[in-house]
Amino acid sequence: MRATILCIKWGTAFDASEVNLLYRACRDNVPGELRFVCLTDNRDGLLDGIEAREIPDIGLAPAAWKLPGVWRKLSLFSDEISDLGRVLFIDLDMMIVGDLQPFFDQVEGSRFLNVGKSWYPGKEGLEKEVGTGVYSYDIGENAHVLTAFVQDMEGHMQNWQNEQDFVGAHADAPSYWPEGLVLSFKRHLCHRYGKGLFVAPSAPPASARIIAFHGNPRPVDTVKQTIWGPAPHWHAGTPNWIIEYRQRYGGDA
Template identity: 35%
Template sequence: MTRYIVTLKWGDRYGPEYVNRLASAVRRHTRTPVTIVCFTDDGTGIDPSVEIFPIPEIDLPAADKVTGWRKICLFRPDLPIDGLGLFVDLDVVITGSLDDFFTFGNEDDIPIIHNWMAFHKKFFIKDPMIGNSSVFRWKLNHCAFVWDQFHKEKEWALANFRPPQSYLTHCIRPRMKFWPAEWVRSFKRHCRHAFPLNWLLAPSLPASAKIIAFHGKPDPDEAAVGYRGKRLNHYSRPAPWIDKNWC
């Protein structure tokens, strides 16, 4: 079965350099053949090695078309590619082999990240069984049940699920598996040190991590040079390992 690395790019938040760096990292960290695909509204500047397709149509309110709700379009039954797809957000840094992501579990499983909770919240509630859609795998054109379910309950879904990835979890739960926790780590949760050490120590790279996800702020380019957020615990010193892996 053909293997694809799939990403989405819309608007101007992330330029073509994000796609090109992702593609370069994929080539460094895959031993078996993969095809890199970007669904986008503007393919200008993207490396020719990346296959470019228009973003599949999905009927969403304008405000939701620039959010994670748009990922539901990837579950259409008529995509122009067919095989096993590994979706990877543009705002990640790949630091290890991706081959295991394609062989984990069964082909009909939909593996996804177990979403991370802030440390202080874990004292009060158990980690909810919610996925983080920065990295997930699905069988292309064979998971239309997500697409169909969304359109049957679209208004209810848009009104009741925040963030959008919690709705994706709701749909895929019968087939959902979580990646091994050490494979995909959060920059904010596992690399940036807790306050006040974040002011003294540079963010670390977990030894077993294959992908570092940058959800929210900072983005990789910001974290590489050091980031000062609105709160003291948002600050992070420069992380030179980002530029070494994100190129």
């Protein structure tokens, strides 16, 4: 059975090299046939193995594309791409570090990251919360998420912090990936309160399959910036395992 991986890119936050990097890493870690689809407003520079498609128009004004909340990402629920069927969506700020087969063993329903208390210290009382950095779903069976949004886009953008929270509230009975398959770079591997200026982030354990670089820093920041990370949790230099990863899959390290 062919695996389908989906990503999305618009604007200038990520360029084609980051899509190509993710594609090569996925190709190396998906057993069997892979269909890799990128929804984008600029397909220049994408590798031939990447299927580039237009981002569905969900009625958002261009001014809203840059608003906090990543609302344009809800185009992933458009029936214009429902022919893709079941997909594994992966954000571009992810590193693929192991066999992705466990993400394709889910063949029905929707499965998301759990970004509750294990990911964010400020959410210690929250056991589970939907994260949309890596999720598996059938596009056609989840069109109701986008339908609910377009009924009152301005109101929803005011009432919800981001598309992730909106999806979590409207997805049918979401389930979650087993703990440890996807790790947060800054939460699980980095250090706090300046220790990272002297000690490199930990290498991911063999049990991890994806490392999520949500927010600050992005993977490229650890390469291009001498000091990186949010204050006061600064880090210095680039971990060797990130350099090796970007060299292996065609990055700019």
